[in-house]
Amino acid sequence: MSGWVTFWKWACIVGMGSFFAMALLVIPFGARDIARLFRDLGSGGQPPGGRQQPGSNERPA
C-alpha cells in the first residue's frame, strides 16, 4: 500500500505542478490571444483558416 501512497504523491506533484506552471504561461498569452481575437473579429479580417465555413451565406456586417 505504501507504493500506492508514493505513486499518488508523485502523481499529484507532477500533475498539479505542470498545471499551475501551464496556467502561468496561459494567463498572459491568453490575454494576448483575446486582443488578437477582438482585432480579427472587429476588422472582419480573415485569420488563417478562419471565418469561411459551410452554411454561412451572409457576409459579415
Place this chain on the structure above:
Amino acid sequence: MSIFATNFTALDWWIVAVYLCAIGALGVWVNRYVHSVADYMVAGRSAGPALNVATFVATGLCLVTIMYSAIDGFNRGFAYMILGVIGMAIGLFIGSTGFVVRRLRAAKLTTLPEYFQLRYSRRVRVVAGVICALAGILNMGLFPKMGATFITYATGLGSAGVTHIVVEGDAPDRAPVAKAADPAQSARIAEEHMARQRATLARQELTVNIVMTIILAIVLLYTVTGGMVAVIVTDYTQFVLLALGLGLGVFYCLTRPELGWGKITASWQAYRGEAAFNPLAAGSYGGFWVAWMLVHFAAAALCWAPEASRTLTARDPETARRTFLYGSPGQFIRLAIPALFGIAAFCFISQNQELARHFFPEGLRGKGVHADQAAPLLLGKIIPAGLLGLVLAGMVSALMSTHDSYFMCWASVIARDVIAPLRGRELSDREQIRITRIIIVCIGVFLLVWGVWYKLPDSVWNYMAVTGSVYLCGAIVILIGGMYWKRASSAGALAGLLGGLASVPIVFLPDWFTGSTVLMGQCGLGNYALCAVLFIVFSWLFPDKRPAAAPAEAQP
C-alpha cells in the same frame, strides 16, 4: 452553532456579486463583435493556442466535475484519481500525434455531425445530431443542481434555519435518541425532531433551487447575447479565477494543521485500507470500470461536442493539436484536485464527532451519506473569509464556463444538424442565430425542471458517464471508422449510432445498479463493443453505392 456554518461573510458575498455582474456585462459587451454565424458559433475560428487551452480547461472543469469528483474522492479515496491519470495520458497522446483532431480542424466544420454528412449522408448527420443533443442535454441535467448544492453549502446558506445540532442520525425517517423517561413524551420529542428535520431539508432544497435559477439566468443572458465569442472570453476570465481558486483550496488542504498530506493518507489507510489507493483492489473500482473509463475518456476527448468544439474553434490544425497537448495537465487536475477536496473532507470529518455522525451514521468504516455536502463544507470551514469569496467566484466560474459551452454546443447541434438539414435548405445567418438562441433558452428551462425533479444518484459520475455513452459509443466508432476505414458505410454508421441508445434505460435504473462499478463497467464496455459490431456488420452487409470519400476529400 450549526454544523453547516462556514467562514463565508458579507465581504465574500460582495466579491462573488461583483464578479457575477462583471462576467454578465462582459458577455453582453462582446456581442458587438458578432457579425456572422461563424463568429457566433465558433468565434470566427480565431482563437489562438493559449486562449484555446484556457477555454478547453475551463470547459472541462465544471463545478459539477468538482462535485462528482469530490463525491467519489470522499467515498472511495485516492483510487478515484486514476481518472485524472487516464485523462492526462489521453490528452498527451492526442496532443502528440494529432490523432483525428488535425483532420477534423482541417475540414473547417462548425459541429462534429457535419463531418458525418460529408463522410456518410445527410441522414447520418441528422440522427447523430438528435442523439448528440439528447445525450448532451441529459448529461447536463444535473449540472445546475450540483453547482447550486456546492454554492449553498460552501456559503453557509445550507445552515439557514437550522437552529439545532443534529444529535443522532439525520435522515427524516430516523428519530433521535430521546432521553425522556416518559414514553409519550419521548414519542412527542421524536416526532418534533423529525418535523424539524423535514422542514430543514425542505428549506435547503428550496435554497438550492433558488441558487440554481439565478445562476442559470445569468449564464443564459450572456450566452444568448454573445454566443461563442462571449463563451471564449468569459471562459478565459473563468480559467484565471479557477486556477486561483483551486490553488488556494489545495494550499489550505495541505497546510492546515488538522489536515496535510500525512494525516490525510493516514486516515484513509486506517479506515479504508488498500481499496482507497489501488483502483483495482477488492472493494475499489475494479478492472472493468477502469477499462471502460479508458475507452470513454478517449471517446469524449474526440467526440464530446463541448471538447470537440475547441478543436473546431482553433485557428488551424496545429493549434488544435497543441490545445490537447498543453491542456493535458488540466485533464489531470480537473479530476484530481476536486477529488483531493473530498479526500481531505473525509480526514477533516473523521476528527469531528458531530460531523462524523452526520456523514457516517454507521461509523467511519461504513457507507457515507450526504457526500455532496462534504467538500463544499470543508472549503467553507478551512478557507478564511475574504479568500473564500475568491475561491467561490472561481467555483461559480467553473459552473458558468461549462454551462455556456454546453448551451452553445447542444443548441448549435440542434440548429445546424437537425433543423437545417430537415428544412432542406441553408438557413441564413440571422435565422441560425435566432434559432440557436431560442434553443438555448429551451434547454435552460428543461434544466430547471429536470434539476428540481430528478433525484441525485449515489454516483453522479456514473450518471454522467452513462448519459455520455448514449452518443459517444456510436460517435467514436463511426468517426474513427469513417476516417480510417474505406468500407465504412452510411448503414453501418446509422446502426452504430443507434446502438448507443442501449445506454438510455440505465439512467433510470436504481442506485444498486448504477452504484456498482463492476456492473457499470461491464455495461459501458459492452455498449462500445455493440456499436462497433453493428457498425462493422452493417457496413459489410450494406455498402454505400457511391465510393467513400477519402478523409482529405471530406471537406466542405
